[in-house]
Amino acid sequence: DAKTTQPPSMDCAEGRAANLPCNHSTISGNEYVYWYRQIHSQGPQYIIHGLKNNETNEMASLIITEDRKSSTLILPHATLRDTAVYYCIGRSYNTDKLIFGTGTRLQVFP
Amino acid sequence: GAGVSQSPSNKVTEKGKDVELRCDPISGHTALYWYRQRLGQGLEFLIYFQGNSAPDKSGLPSDRFSAERTGESVSTLTIQRTQQEDSAVYLCASSPNYSKHYEQYFGPGTRLTVT
Numbered sequence: 001d002a003k004t005t006q007p008p009s010m011d012c013a014e015g016r017a018a019n020l021p022c023n024h025s026t027i028s029g030n031e032y033v034y035w036y037r038q039i040h041s042q043g044p045q046y047i048i049h050g051l052k053n054n055e056t057n058e059m060a061s062l063i064i065t066e067d068r069k070s071s072t073l074i075l076p077h078a079t080l081r082d083t084a085v086y087y088c089i090g091r092s093y094n095t096d097k098l099i100f101g102t103g104t105r106l107q108v109f110p
Numbered sequence: 111g112a113g114v115s116q117s118p119s120n121k122v123t124e125k126g127k128d129v130e131l132r133c134d135p136i137s138g139h140t141a142l143y144w145y146r147q148r149l150g151q152g153l154e155f156l157i158y159f160q161g162n163s164a165p166d167k168s169g170l171p172s173d174r175f176s177a178e179r180t181g182e183s184v185s186t187l188t189i190q191r192t193q194q195e196d197s198a199v200y201l202c203a204s205s206p207n208y209s210k211h212y213e214q215y216f217g218p219g220t221r222l223t224v225t
Contacts, residue, residue: 036214043114043201043216044153087152097143097166098214100152 009105018075022088025069037084114217135204143203
């Protein structure tokens, strides 16, 4: 599974877009990029995943660079409830276990 | 519908005692996972069950740790002769059929404190 690197913390003003970067330079061709988040004292929550095309759902957008060595999770209009630790995970489609790093702690402020 | 539930929510035990943690997955989910999260750290994979296949135990840290699952329902994680380094939140997750195995639904966790 690809090793991922994320900044330990970020701040974002409420209502602004939060852009969370992730480097995964060792990702291989069949490895997907997954994002989960963990709000304090809760279990992680799935957000989005992608392989090489940009993806969007009701929670977020995922932008993957053409060389697939990095990606950005975008929360278009951050709210205080988006304050959480965000994990970027690289995983082969045939591997069922998620390998979590230490993630990015996003603090949304009023 | 009901999500993944875990019990107990908190467990305090003395060093050397055995503990049993329970996970009730979402009904119909074939895959079930156990993770451990130490304070301020990311999640560590422990074990994975998928249907009737042999479980993937590659993440269990020692032979004091074991887990069972009855069919596609309840799972129990057992820690024997607990040590202080076992103190952590133990998270269970379940996942629907194989084609959507990337989306794991997590329970609230069991906070284990070994004194």
